[in-house]
Amino acid sequence: MTKDPRKVAVIGFGAMAQSLDRSLKDLSGKIAISATLVPADIEVDSGAITVFHNVDDLAKWGPSVVVECASHQAVRDYVPALLRAGIDVIVVSIGSLADNELVAALERAADEGGSRMTVVSGAIGGLDVLRSAKIAGLDSVVYTGVKPPAAWKDTPAERLVDLSKLTERTVIFEGNAAEASLQYPKNANVTAAVALAGVGFDKTKVTLVADPRAVSNSHQVNASGAFGKFQIVLENKPLPDNPKTSWLAALSVEQALHRHFQKIEL
Template sequence: MPDDKTRIALIGFGAMARSLQASFYKSGNDFAVGAVLVPAEFAPAPNELGGLRLFHDVSELIDWRPSLVVECASHDAVRDFVPALLRNGIDTIIVSVGSLGDKMLLDNLELAANEGRSRLTAVSGAIGGLDVLRSARSAGLRSVAYTGTKSPKAWTGTPAADAVDLASLSQPTVIFKGNAEQAARLYPKNANVTAAVALAGIGFEATGVVLIADPHVTTNRHRVQAEGAFGSFSIELQNAPLPDNPKTSWLAALSIEEAIIRHFRFIDV
């Protein structure tokens, strides 16, 4: 694939995609988004695109030959578009990491990447410590647990809204307890970080997950605890939410930018 840092394409044009585009524009570096892929029914108005090429069909994007594609849309977008990109030799970064909880899709993506000799990268999102998990995994992990705490507003439009009255919560309330596979499936826009933890550690079914709605917090809080032959560790991050989307931590958007920069580096550190 060409190594053109200005021939980057996005799948989706929501708050995270716009944040990335604006960040590259302000930084004045060599990176720039050149095109977006959005189904016609969700297409932004021409005046919102700022000169970006707009594609509605993945085959059109493939013909444009991007040097890198970044998915920041949905689990459906990963399933519908990413295999074709990989199969055609186009390196792709995915944000909707929770989609990889579907083993059939994960196998399909790996096969497509092998066929196209391309690379699929799953961003770390709003969580840290994944390098420790990956290192500890080789010696054996006994348990990995993730706890995510966000304001009630961040859980609107999710199954939590059907289970509790989010607007009237006066104390921290557990809205989900299960494993990473269930969390990624039920809370795809809120809990992608659980999938990143599962992939780095002991898998989707064995990774314990607790999600909490807390009316007193103003940040998105993520805690990972792990035990194994290496010993144990606990890491907690408190992240400011993305200004235009409280469901997403600002650090998650920043992790995409870092993943793009690392993709084009000759030395990855």
């Protein structure tokens, strides 16, 4: 498959894909989004970007790499076909990988097509430390996510509290990463990244918080094991066009694309 960096395609063309498109255009232009795959009933203002409504048509177009930045369902519906067609895919909706059957299907598809699927680090850092520590053994991994109430709109949190009237820090979810990734797919993908790097979806403990005093999205990971103890805290600004997504998450997608085309990966 061609490795033309100006023949990148995206699945979905929402806030993250548009942010990625603008950022790539503002840089050298060596990497460019040239196509997008969206459902037939979705109209997008994509400018000069070619719009596909069928995954087979996109595969025939021959993208150098496809970036999924749409939804868990998009991973299920489109990514296996692309991998079987020999096309590398970068997945943003990593919460979808809480589904073991889906992961097995993706692995089979990649094997059949001789392709590769990678996932982005999203809004969290320090995952290299977790992966290394996992080799010696991890005893505990705990993730805490804190965001302003507006970031939790259109989620199960609205059934628990009146987000518009919150006056104090309020826990809206406690459970494991598998539950968080499925219940809060647009807000808690970072939990999936932590789970994959560490002790898995079922053993990673998760707390999600709505805080009216928060001015940014906060992500904290605490881990312990044979290696010792580890803590990381990030305060991320939200993506201007989508308060549910950290700006760093969008930047991690751009970084993943640059690494995909690097001759020497540093």
